[in-house]
Amino acid sequence: MRGGEAIIESLKNMGVKTIFGYPGGQTIPFYDMLYDADMDHILVRHEQCAAHAADGYARASGRVGVCLATSGPGATNLVTGIATAYMDSSPIVAITGQVPTHLIGNDAFQEADIIGITMPITKHSFQPKDPDLIPSMVKSSFEIASSGRPGPVLIDVPKEVQEAELTKFDDSLIDTPGYNPNTKGNIRQIKKARDLIKQAKKPVILAGAGVIISNACCELKKLAEIINAPVMTSLLGKGAIDETDDLSLGMLGMHGRKVSNDYINESDLLIAIGIRFSDRTTGRLDSFVPDTKVIHIDIDPAEIGKNVDVDLPIVGDARNVLSSLNKTLKDYEVSDDVKSWADMIKQKKQELLPRVTYDDIPLKPQTVIKEISDVLTPDSILTTDVGQNQMWAAHFYDTQKPRKFISSGGLGTMGFGFPSAIGAKVACPDDPVVSINGDGGFLMVCQELATVRDYDIPVIAVVLENRTLGMVYQWQTLLYDGRHSQTEFKDSPDFVKLAESFGVNAVRITKPGETKEALASAIKDNEPILLNVVIDSEEALPMLPPGAGINEMIGEYKLEKDVI
C-alpha cells in the first residue's frame, strides 16, 4: 500500500464516503490512486468551495467533512474556508499536497508553507514525512477535529510520501498528552448553578452553537421547560430550540429580534450555553446584562470570562452538563415570579413579532423569507451567505431543528452560502437544501453552478438581487451620510442566463407569491435551480450601531401587529 492509498483507506475507516477537492501537480499521485478507489469525490470549481462544502457537510451532519487541494495556490485557496470553519468550531479535515520533502524550503514551484500559514486558524496540523505515519495521522486528525471544541485540522502530504510504500498499516492514535478536553462538568459547579436557578425570578437562557454541536437540544428544551425560562439564541444557535416554540424568543444581537434585545437586560439570571459572546451578539459589553447573574457553560475554558464576566463558570460538554443540571432540578418548582416573568415575555414576543406581511413590488426580503418558510419543512436545510441576506434569513426564518440553519457567523465569509449548501446536500440527500445569497456573495462562487450540474446535486440557490452590497450599503446609509462608496453595482449579470449557461434551470421572481410557487416546484423537481429574486434595495433591518448597547437598536422595527 502506498501513501495515497493509505489516506483513502484511513478516510474510509473513518466512515468517509465523499470528499470535496480539486487536483493539482502535487496531488497527482493521490488522484491516480483515487481513480480506482471506492470513494466519491466531488470536483468543485474553486478550492475555497471545497472547504466550504466540507464545512457545510460537517455542520449538517455532525460528521467530519473532508476537503482536498494541491500545494501552493490550491492550499492557500483553502485558507478562507479553513478560517471560516475555525471561527465557527466546525470539524473539517483539510488535506493538501506538498512539494517533495527534499524541495521543501527551496521555494519550489507551487510551494507554500501551508502549515505555517494556517497555524492560527487550525486546531492542529500534521505533515507526514514517512508514509507509515499516515494512518495514525488521519485518524488523529478526525479525533482532534471532532472532539472537545471541534475545529479544522490540516494534513500536508509531500508528493513522494503519497507514492512511497508503507511498511505497515498502523492507525493507533498519535500520543497527544497536551490534549484532554474536559467534557464532564464539575458537579459542585453544577449544584451551584442549580442554587442560582432556584433563587432566580427572571431567568433567561441564551443558547449558542455549542448546544447544537454537542447534540444537547433535547436537554436544552427540557431545562427550559423545567424552569420555564425563555430561550434566546445567537446566530449560530438557531435551531438549538424550535423557534416556533412558545419559549423561544429568537436571535439576540446586532440584528436580533426586538423582544430578545429589549428584554435580556431585564433578566436576573442568564444561563449561557455553548456560546462565546461575540461582539455581534452582545453589543457594547458594559451595557450587556449589567445587573444579571451569569452562568456560562462551555467546553472551551478560554471562552469563560473572555468577553463577559461570569458569576458561575461550568467547563464541559453542553449535553453532559445540561443532563446533570436537569437531574439536580428534579424538585424545581416554578415560582409565581418566574411564571409571571415568562408569561410577560411570551406576551411581548407576540406583540413584537416582526412584520413579514407585505405586498410591495419590488419585493420586500421579508416576503421572500416568509414564503420560503411557508414552503420548507422542518427538516429542510437553509444555508445563508453573509450580509443582509443572512440577517433577513436569520431574523425572519423560524428554524425548528438543529443543524438546519447553516451560516458563517464568526468569520462572516461572503461566498459561504452556496458551496456550504452543496456540502449539506451531500450529507443529507433526502432533505431539501436551500441557500440564500445576495447578488454580491453569489458572484464570488457562482462557478459552483457547474459542480451542482455535473453531479446533479439538487441545491436550490436563491439569489436576492438588490444590485448593492447591501450590508455595507446599509451602514453607509445610516452611519456615513448616505455616501455609498463602491457598494452599488452599475450593472449586474442576468442571473437566469448565467445559470442556464451552466445547464442549471433558473426563474426570475419579481412579485409576491412567485417565490412560494417556484420553490415548491423546485423541491418537487429535485433538480438544481437558481431563483433570482429581485428585491427592494432600500430595505434594511434595524441594527445596533457600533458601540451601542444591546437594547439601543436604531432604525424602525416594523411589527406584524401593525399590519392593517
Add this chain to the structure above:
Amino acid sequence: MIVDYHIISTLVEDKPGVLQKVAGLFNRRGFNIDSITVGESEVEGLSRMVITVKADQKGLEQVTKQLNKVVDVIKIKDITKNAVQRELCLIKVNIPNAKARAEIMQYTNIFRAKIVDVSEETLIIELTGDMEKIDAFISLLKGYGIKKISRTGLTAMARGV
C-alpha cells in the same frame, strides 16, 4: 488595568512549529514577549519554554487558556512569584587603558563574573544572574564602551517541591 511582569513556564512537545505557535499566540493577543528560552526538559521528547512577558491579569489569563488549547502544549504555569531566575550574558567591553582593565577585572570579581576572552583592546565577560544583576553590571561597564551584548533571556524554575 495593572500591567505586570510575568514568568511563564511551559512544557511542550519538542516538535517543529511549536515555538512559532506559542510566540504567535502571544503576538495575536497583543503582548510583546520580552524573552523566550527553550531547551530540553527532564522528559525525553518534551521541551521547557520559559517566557517573560508584561501583561495585565485578564490578558494573561486569556493567553494562558489559549496556550492550553494548543495540542502540543502540555502544561503551563505562571511562576513569577516564587522562582529562581537566571540569565546568562556575554559582554564584549573596550579597554581604553591599563587602569580600566584593572577596574573591569575588579568589577568582574565582585559580580562573580568570568573573563572568557582576552585581546589587547577588548574583554569578553560572562555573567550569570537574575536580570537586575545583569542590568546593574552592564550599566557599570557602559563608561568603558560596550562593543557587544548577547543575553540568553531568562530561564527560571519554581522553588521547593
